[in-house]
Amino acid sequence: MAARSPTDPPSRWTDGVRREVLPNGLTLLVQENRSAPVVAVVTHVKAGFFDEPDRWTGISHVLEHMLFKGTERRGVGAIARETKSAGGYLNASTSYDQTSYFTVLPASGLAAALDIQADALRHSVIDAGELARELQVIIQEAKRKVDTPSAVTYETLHEVMFDRHRIRRWRIGQEAGLAGFTRADVHGYYASRYVPERTIVSIVGAVDPDQALALARARYGDWPAARGAVDRSPEEPGRREVRARTLRGDVSQAELTLGWRAAPPLDADAPALDLAAAVLGAGRGSWLYQRLREPGLVTSVSSHYYAPTELGIFSIAAELSPARVPEAVDAIAAAVSRLALLGPPPEDLERARTLLRARWARRLESMEGRASALAAAEALATVRADEVRAAAARYLQPDAVSAVLYLPDDEGDELTAGALGRAFAVSELRPPPAAPPIAAPAPAAPISTRLTSRREAEVLHTSLPGADLLVRRKPGVPLVHLGVYAPRAELDPPAQAGLGALTVRSAVRAAGELDAAALAFAFERLGGTLGPAAASDWLGFGTTVL
Structure with a gap:
């Protein structure tokens, strides 16, 4: 049997991964992938918002900003300049349970990338002057978040749902706390959390695995082993209680977010909860879209299962007119109750499963996404409808729901725990909207010319x-990407500006015997959506499907 080429699609996304744990505890992951002549290096540090004691709330994010601000060998700005000179770029992100730094550049620059990344990881100076300047940038970022209604609503939901766990805090910190950070604070966190045993370096791209491992050993192998500080979040006591909070502010629409405590990521129920969220809120074929968005009850609606290392949260969010909040709560309660009592029909489960598989596959398209995903796990294929129903019944309990409603200053009625509890205690068991029939594709017309x-x-x-x-x-x-594009002979005349964009948007609202809903269902069953696009010199539409 012939050996598989690195350019052939792997039968599993983890195929060919080389894993090595260095004597100091650092983990190396390398996967050869020659679909493009580039390489991604992702440095994953197991330290995030959950690792911060209250006096250091937001410090993980501050350190993320500071890590590339200079080392003993490289001054301020040198890390970004050297990476750009090698043809690459840098970025980073902080979450509740980890902080990730990544760079993507031509594969020939792997040695340079590892030298830069290792230097920043191990030898960041965290200059006091640079810290003071960067804290002002971060404080402005925190203020912008306060001006984002959906972010305020979602983070307030965590505060309502949890009494002790650190997820209840405003995760990137608030101005008073951020302004008080000193170099000693940030360096103390850095020295105690950024240690080899908490670090994973993942390399994916057009590289020789043996050479990549050798280069990585040379850069990280002499990093002294150290025990990372352990400062775990307080344990959250169990509870069964309906909670609600209403906020008011300078907003034009109402933001409604509901949530339940759910399973942590490695729990056996996690895949079923992912599918439950997709059945309820993924795509135009979802139950919530059909019940709330299609008839105009809300302007947007979504459902998510989010699970960092220690816990899980199942949430439903909607944006809507303040006057329609009671109707929306009733409709959400009906959908959740039906899922918990009866589970999804086969066609809805398969649609949700296909969308999640496609979403996962899209994460693996880029070298950066594939390198990041090596720390994750996927287990969707064997989940049955009765397991989705059981998971929904176990976690989406009517007497354990929490909600936050963000209303304009002078519009709408407050949402109380009593009203929320009544909506979920007595909900109409309505069937989900029937999926529109999909006609068999017409046979392709033969092409007469050679x-x-x-x-x-x-x-x-x-x-x-x-x-x-x-x-x-x-x-x-x-995945298959399919696009149909046509050049534009001329720009829209001033009196008809936007006509081209309107035309292509209208084109994806129906096709042949399929109306907009049926067309959306057809593409979602393949794992994708049909999207229009318009530029100054072309028009078209495209899709990505499994």
């Missing part, structure tokens, strides 16, 4: 009557 094709680089170019067909194989990800 086709001519040519290959340029990796692209197959075929001339069709009235169109050019371009095909390029992208190995490694089980």
Whole structure:
């Protein structure tokens, strides 16, 4: 049997991963992938908002900003300049349970990338002057978040749901606390959390695994081993109680978010909760979209299961008119009750499963996404409808729901715990909207003319009557990208500005015998959506499906 080429799609996304734990405790992961001549290096540090005692709330995010602000070998700005000179870019993110730093650049620059990343990780100076300047940037970021109604509502929900656990805090910190951080604070957190045993370095791209491992050993192998400080969040006591809070502010629409405590990420119920959230809120075929968005009860609605290391949260969020909040709460309660009592029908479960598989596959398209995803796990294929129902019944209890409602200053009635509890205690068991029938595709019309094709680089170019067909194989990800585009002969006249964009948006609202809903269902069953696009010199639409 012939060996699989690095350009062939892997049968599993973890195929070919080389894992090595250095004597100091640092974990190296390397996967060869030659679908593009680039490499991604992701440094994953197991330290985030949950690791912060109250006096240091938000310090993980501050350190993320400071890590690339200079080392003993590199001054301020040198890390970004050297990375850009090597043809790459940098970025980072902080979450509740980890902080990640990544760089993507041509594969020939791997040695330089590891040298830069290791230097920043191990030798950041955290200059006091730079810290003072960067804290002002972070404080402005925190203020912008306060001006984002959905962020305020969601973070307030955590405060309502939890009494002791650190997830209840405003995660990036607030101005008073941030302004008080000193270099000693930030360096103390850095020295006690950024240690080899808490660090994973993941390398994915057009590299030789043996050479990549050798380069990584050289950069990280002499980092002295150290025990990371352990400062766990206080344990959250169990409770069964309906809670609600109403906020008021300078907003034009109401923001409504409901939540339940749910399973942590490695719990056996986690995949079923992912699917439950997708059945309720993923795509136009979801129950909540059909019940709330389609008839105009809300302007947007979504459902999510989020699970950092220690806990899980199942949430439903909607934006709507203040006057329609009671109707929306009743409709959400009816959908959740039905899911917990009866579970999803087969076609809804398969639609949700396909959307989640496609979402996962999209994460693996880029080298950066694949390198980041090596720390995650996927277990969707074996979940049954009765397991989704059981998970919903176990966690989405009517007497354990919490809610936050953010209203304009002078509009709408407050949402009380009593009203919320009544809505979930007595809800109408309405069937989910029926999926529109999907007609079998019409047979393709034969092409009478002889086709001519040519290959340029990796692209197959075929001339069709009235169109050019371009095909390029992208190995490694089980997705197909399909786009149909037409050049624009001229710009829209001033009196009709936007006409081209309106035309292409209208084109995806119906096709043949399919109306907008049926068209959306058809694409969601394939794991994608059909989206319009308009630029100054072209118009078109495209999709990405499994």
